[in-house]
Amino acid sequence: MDKLLIAGGIPLSGEVAISGAKNAALPLLCAALLTREPVTFTNVPHLNDIGTMLKLLAQMGVKVAREASKVGAGDTVTLDASGLDNAVAPYEMVKTMRASILVLGPLVARAGEARVSLPGGCAIGARPVDQHIKGLTAMGAEVNVEQGYVHARATRLKGARLFTDMVTVTGTENLMMAACLAQGETVIENAAREPEVVDLANCLVAMGARISGAGGDVIRIQGVDALHGATHRIMPDRIETGTYLCAAAATGGDIRLTGASASCLDAVIDKLMDTGCEVVAERDAIRLKAPRRLTAVSIRTAPYPAFPTDMQAQFMAINAVAEGTAVMRETIFENRFMHAVELIRLGADIKIDGNTAFVTGREKLDGATVMATDLRASASLVIAGLVAQGETLIERIYHLDRGYEGLEQKLAILGANIRRVK
Ligand SMILES: CC(=O)N[C@H]1[C@@H](OP(=O)(O)OP(=O)(O)OC[C@H]2O[C@@H](n3ccc(=O)[nH]c3=O)[C@H](O)[C@@H]2O)O[C@H](CO)[C@@H](O)[C@@H]1O
Numbered sequence: 001m002d003k004l005l006i007a008g009g010i011p012l013s014g015e016v017a018i019s020g021a022k023n024a025a026l027p028l029l030c031a032a033l034l035t036r037e038p039v040t041f042t043n044v045p046h047l048n049d050i051g052t053m054l055k056l057l058a059q060m061g062v063k064v065a066r067e068a069s070k071v072g073a074g075d076t077v078t079l080d081a082s083g084l085d086n087a088v089a090p091y092e093m094v095k096t097m098r099a100s101i102l103v104l105g106p107l108v109a110r111a112g113e114a115r116v117s118l119p120g121g122c123a124i125g126a127r128p129v130d131q132h133i134k135g136l137t138a139m140g141a142e143v144n145v146e147q148g149y150v151h152a153r154a155t156r157l158k159g160a161r162l163f164t165d166m167v168t169v170t171g172t173e174n175l176m177m178a179a180c181l182a183q184g185e186t187v188i189e190n191a192a193r194e195p196e197v198v199d200l201a202n203c204l205v206a207m208g209a210r211i212s213g214a215g216g217d218v219i220r221i222q223g224v225d226a227l228h229g230a231t232h233r234i235m236p237d238r239i240e241t242g243t244y245l246c247a248a249a250a251t252g253g254d255i256r257l258t259g260a261s262a263s264c265l266d267a268v269i270d271k272l273m274d275t276g277c278e279v280v281a282e283r284d285a286i287r288l289k290a291p292r293r294l295t296a297v298s299i300r301t302a303p304y305p306a307f308p309t310d311m312q313a314q315f316m317a318i319n320a321v322a323e324g325t326a327v328m329r330e331t332i333f334e335n336r337f338m339h340a341v342e343l344i345r346l347g348a349d350i351k352i353d354g355n356t357a358f359v360t361g362r363e364k365l366d367g368a369t370v371m372a373t374d375l376r377a378s379a380s381l382v383i384a385g386l387v388a389q390g391e392t393l394i395e396r397i398y399h400l401d402r403g404y405e406g407l408e409q410k411l412a413i414l415g416a417n418i419r420r421v422k
């Protein structure tokens with residue numbers, strides 16, 4: 001299994017391109033199931049999760065054409081679901097990626113039936129899909145969970161007023177996609193406001209859907225009989241952007257990220273400025289210059305537009321070397337502090353009490369062998385490794401390949417001493 005070897009202590013500097021967003025691309029690829037006409041996506045990131053999703057769609061009878069390009073330039077993917085003939089998402093494919101549940105809504109809406117394996121709980125929490133099921137049931141689907149599969153059937157879904165018990169990103173996306181082909185109006189209340197939901201809505205509208213309110217907490221969808229093909233450019237990855245900004249901040253660096261959008265990163269940029277970093281938003285780029293020593297920043301994760309849970313681990317790495325003590329509260333996932341134990345191996349001072357971490361910054365960290373447990377936990381270990389004195393070896397980096405395109409190439413461009421070892 002691949003590992004990453006980092007020799008730390010080098011401030012990042014220079015310019016690198018941000019890729020298309022994983023969490024926008026995954027639902028968008030599923031949206032192609034809603035139409036018989038081809039849908040083309042540009043700026044598709046080259047990630048293992050994207051490969052898994054394309055394989056899943058292909059085994060359903062979707063024709064997949066992918067034009068690969070160099071790291072950061074974005075692939076072009078055309079999906080043609082006219083031959084959709086198998087509305088099953090098998091366990092073997094779904095177990096590696098929770099976002100596979102995003103085929104459920106589009107399949108029931110278009111094919112009238114879907115059998116999707118329950119996605120497994122991953123390291124960060126139990127992550128049930130009860131809200132997806134509740135919404136589809138309210139739209140008239142008959143849904144059973146049997147032998148580990150969600151089996152949903154509906155001749156045609158009916159518009160309904162939906163309310164989710166908590167804000168759920170993929171839940172909102174699944175129900176919004178399903179509602180596009182339902183009969184009548186669907187209203188999703190307590191909808192997720194994440195920019196990826198807006199990106200999906202924009203593509204669906206380009207495909208002929210009638211959606212208003214995406215980006216707010218009430219989304220209205222007037223169902224139509226059919227959607228048509230479209231071309232859509234996937235938004236830049238705000239979490240990848242935030243991760244590189246944190247890496248530059250922690251190492252005392254000065255970087256410019258191109259193809260990045262600051263407008264959906266307010267909460268993150270605000271906190272980076274509180275650490276003492278200078279952050280300048282340009283039209284399609286972001287520049288960050290770090291001070292000599294960062295100031296610790298307290299955070300509380302919450303749904304967008306508040307501070308994202310997907311950036312919590314990276315900020316823990318920052319706080320591990322900042323001046324002062326930070327209180328970090330995780331409110332979205334019940335088990336998302338797995339990186340703390342590994343950061344402690346590198347010398348960090350972290351105490352966990354329930355959903356709160358108390359992090360007191362140290363002047364320095366020391367390289368060690370650590371194990372990555374989930375995607376953003378892995379990113380925090382990379383940041384800590386870039387700061388630590390000596391060598392850090394990160395094991396189980398397959399998580400990183402799920403969500404960061406060309407991570408070691410991009411960091412090397414910024415001057416890091418990092419390499420993949422077999
Ligand atoms: C592919 C994708 O976009 N992944 C993102 C998405 O995950 P994902 O969409 O899976 O996360 P949700 O927004 O659904 O989860 C929020 C909370 O609601 C709970 N919940 C959710 C649905 C449900 O039916 N029942 C239930 O209890 C979850 O366990 C969690 O505690 O949003 C998360 C929160 O911003 C991010 O960390 C993930 O990176």
Ligand SMILES: C=C(OP(=O)(O)O)C(=O)O
Pocket residue numbers: 023097098099122310375376403
């Ligand atoms: C938790 C994440 O992804 P997923 O929902 O695909 O597991 C993430 O992107 O940080």
